[in-house]
Amino acid sequence: RVVVGTKVDQNHVNWVTAYNMLTGIRFVVSRTNAKMDRPLTDIDFEARHKFSFDITGNELTPSAKYDFKFKDYAPWVFRHLRTKFRLDPADYLMSLTSKYILSELGSPGKSGSFFYFSRDYKYIIKTIHHAEHKFLRKILRDYYEHVENNPNTLLSQFYGLHRVKIPYGRKIHFVVMNNLFPPHRDIHQTFDLKGSTIGRDFKEEDLESNPRATLKDLNWLRRGLHLEFGPSKTQIFISQMEQDVRLLQRLKIMDYSLLIGIHDLQKGNEENLRDKTLQVFQPGGERNEEPQNSMLLRTPSKLENARKARELREIIKKEKPIPMDKSSNKMPDEILERKHFAFYGDDGGFRATHEDDKPGELIYYLGIIDCLTHYGMLKKAEHFWKGLYHSKTQISPIPPEGYGERFLQFITSNTKSKEEAERAKHSMPSE
Numbered sequence: 429r430v431v432v433g434t435k436v437d438q439n440h441v442n443w444v445t446a447y448n449m450l451t452g453i454r455f456v457v458s459r460t461n462a463k464m465d466r467p468l469t470d471i472d473f474e475a476r477h478k479f480s481f482d483i484t485g486n487e488l489t490p491s492a493k494y495d496f497k498f499k500d501y502a503p504w505v506f507r508h509l510r511t512k513f514r515l516d517p518a519d520y521l522m523s524l525t526s527k528y529i530l531s532e533l534g535s536p537g538k539s540g541s542f543f544y545f546s547r548d549y550k551y552i553i554k555t556i557h558h559a560e561h562k563f564l565r566k567i568l569r570d571y572y573e574h575v576e577n578n579p580n581t582l583l584s585q586f587y588g589l590h591r592v593k594i595p596y597g598r599k600i601h602f603v604v605m606n607n608l609f610p611p612h613r614d615i616h617q618t619f620d621l622k623g624s625t626i627g628r629d630f631k632e633e634d635l636e637s638n639p640r641a642t643l644k645d646l647n648w649l650r651r652g653l654h655l656e657f658g659p660s661k662t663q664i665f666i667s668q669m670e671q672d673v674r675l676l677q678r679l680k681i682m683d684y685s686l687l688i689g690i691h692d693l694q695k696g697n698e699e700n701l702r703d704k705t706l707q708v709f710q711p712g713g714e715r716n717e718e719p720q721n722s723m724l725l726r727t728p729s730k731l732e733n734a735r736k737a738r739e740l741r742e743i744i745k746k747e748k749p750i751p752m753d754k755s756s757n758k759m760p761d762e763i764l765e766r767k768h769f770a771f772y773g774d775d776g777g778f779r780a781t782h783e784d785d786k787p788g789e790l791i792y793y794l795g796i797i798d799c800l801t802h803y804g805m806l807k808k809a810e811h812f813w814k815g816l817y818h819s820k821t822q823i824s825p826i827p828p829e830g831y832g833e834r835f836l837q838f839i840t841s842n843t844k845s846k847e848e849a850e851r852a853k854h855s856m857p858s859e
């Protein structure tokens with residue numbers, strides 16, 4: 429694998445937190461799964477259960493390495509969501525077992541969130557702010573109903589909402605969600621698109637030192653890229669985008685983006701084998717300042733990362749071989765279960781098509797991420813300040829209606845087959 433973070437082992441500053449998260453998840457998920465399935469009730473959406481773990485264990489919780497408290501939110505709703513997203517219960521637990529290491533991703537973004545991959549890269553644990561946590565609980569029913577009515581939703585798939593706390597430590601809220609990117613395919617380019625242009629530029633010069641950085645709207649436009657879908661795929665993709673954005677607008681959500689990972693079948697995974705340097709994925713990326721608590725969030729050096737990545741790769745190789753070479757383009761089992769979903773059905777992603785709907789050369793791994801920011805939370809102030817200097821529609825924090833329209837508009841106008849894009853280019857008046 430190329431996209432690996434820092435292995436979280438016993439020496440890692442966040443080892444205890446990661447261990448507690450996984451131990452807690454394992455306990456609460458098994459606990460809920462052990463019961464007979466039943467339909468949801470209203471109370472399920474508000475439910476929360478608190479557990480205390482300690483080194484001796486008690487009649488309710490097994491013994492753990494550390495003392496900590498764990499809170500589980502709406503366990504039945506998430507159990508049903510996992511079923512809707514077709515996760516295999518045993519497999520989910522396997523992936524998130526504390527026996528295995530997670531890896532932590534780069535430095536935190538503007539939001540200060542941490543990201544952890546499960547060992548097999550299928551799941552991401554994202555720590556979230558208390559406000560986002562409260563908001564997810566508030567919209568859980570709308571989200572649930574949306575997933576029910578839109579099995580192919582492009583929104584982040586949430587599998588669990590929990591909280592951990594160590595004695596005298598602060599409360600850490602987190603969600604478990606899908607990793608959009610596959611374990612078995614190299615992602616050659618990544619874009620995080622919002623449909624805004626202000627501040628949406630990754631410095632092209634910095635690409636040299638970080639060739640797999642997540643690029644933004646202006647980088648996309650500069651490259652003249654499109655989501656290359658023929659008429660059939662364009663139609664299903666855009667109509668799902670519309671459905672999803674309608675929900676986000678109605679819930680007054682802002683600041684989300686379309687995350688796009690592009691795998692070029694012609695390049696395949698070969699590059700991988702030659703490329704020995706590690707690409708540390710840097711979430712967020714809109715922040716320029718140093719993380720405030722940089723002692724705690726020390727960004728590991730490149731060498732350190734490379735060494736840890738090698739170790740991690742070795743471990744993964746031993747435990748579950750992942751087909752790497754081009755000749756065996758076999759999908760790992762975990763990707764197979766995604767085949768039921770429109771946008772994750774082509775080898776875990778959504779393959780480009782030509783104008784005649786014949787398959788193209790790219791596979792897109794995409795979804796709408798970071799969708800827990802409510803307009804009222806932090807954007808009002810920012811809107812006011814930025815509004816003084818920039819045109820109202822171009823800044824990213826505009827009210828949710830406008831945000832959604834601009835987002836949709838951007839994605840729609842950037843979705844067309846290669847052939848169509850070519851024609852459009854030629855019919856444009858030359859400068």
Ligand code: ATP
Binds near residue numbers: 537609687711798
């Ligand atoms: P900010 O609020 O500053 O944008 P954040 O901490 O809320 O940052 P996100 O926007 O959720 O972080 O994600 C940051 C980056 O992490 C994304 O650009 C993407 O590269 C990666 N990422 C987030 N979610 C996923 C996912 N589900 N699958 C794969 N990568 C992801």
Ligand code: CA
Binds near residue numbers: 683712798
């Ligand atoms: Ca974001």
Ligand code: CA
Binds near residue numbers: 801
């Ligand atoms: Ca965010």
